[in-house]
Amino acid sequence: MQFFDHAIDARKALPLLESLRSALIRIAVVTVTLAVAGYFLAEPILAYLHRITQTELVAYGIADTFFSTLKIALAVGVMAGMPYTLYALFATVPRHFPNFSRKAFVGFWAASMVLFATGVIFCLKITLPFGIQFLLSFETTDIVALISIRKFVSFCFWVIFGFGLIFELPLFMMLLARIGIVDAKRLGRYRRYAIVVILIVAAVLTPTPDVLNLLLMAGPLYLLFEIGLVGMKFSGGKKDE
Incomplete structure (x- = not known):
């Protein structure tokens, strides 16, 4: 089942990997910096997720709320940093593939941001609220869902980020x-x-x-x-x- 036109020349692969390594380091720095800022936005973000999903959240441990805040901060860093992440990754391509021009790079970068944002919005407006409410609809008078705040935060941002990527x-x-x-x-x-x-x-x-x-x-x-x-x-x- 071969559908690739050709393999990447090994002589091109090493410089490409080196460029990607350098880009990933810069991406990590930007992500961590934005995550620090995201720490202060954790409370309103959690309130928003709580409102659109209409869930009852509980903390099963003393540190659950703290670690949930850190997860939200990291998620903010990753998603707020996506414009730079995509820029850094696409910027490595023109150096190693001559048929990928600078003009194409700008177009791909702009389109990537629009598509990622569209995926996130689609998830927040349709998939996430609908999916969670569907599961909660199985509650009865004898069974009440008590959702761990840590699992809720992890679940929400895994799905939101996943939708951004698949778009x-x-x-x-x-x-x-x-x-x-x-x-x-x-x-x-x-x-x-x-x-x-x-x-x-x-x-x-x-x-x-x-x-x-x-x-x-x-x-x-x-x-x-x-x-x-x-x-x-x-x-x-x-x-x-």
Whole structure:
């Protein structure tokens, strides 16, 4: 099942990895700096999540609230730092792939921020509240859900960040086409395998184990895959010989 046009030259791989290592160090510094600022925003963020999900949160340990605050701060650092993270990662590409111009870099970077923000908003407005309320609907007069604040915070930000990332799929596919690693026609032949991968990814990232919420993630993800295939045809990748 070969659909890559070519492997990356080993002589190019080492400089590329070195550039990525340098970018990751800078990303870590920016993320930690923003996380410090995020510590002071933890309370209103938790209040917002509590409001949109309508959950009853409890702390099972003395330090639960403190560690939850740290998790929120780290999540703020990661997500607020995404513009720089994406900038640093995309900036490494033009140096090692001549057919990826500076103009393309700016376009990909801007699009990546829009797609990530769209994924986050989609999750906050639809998937997260709907998924949690669906699970809580199984409460009875004899069974009341008491949700750990630590697990709630981890759960929310894992799902929110996951949605932000999966909305980057079309751009990632277009990037592979742009630098000549794979083309739309060849990748399109393996659509049935892509559907299986999409279902697996959706099963991992979906906020609940039920089929309905699985489809809430798998549906947009498959649509993004198809959009990516269309985008690849216009992204300047290599054509089949």
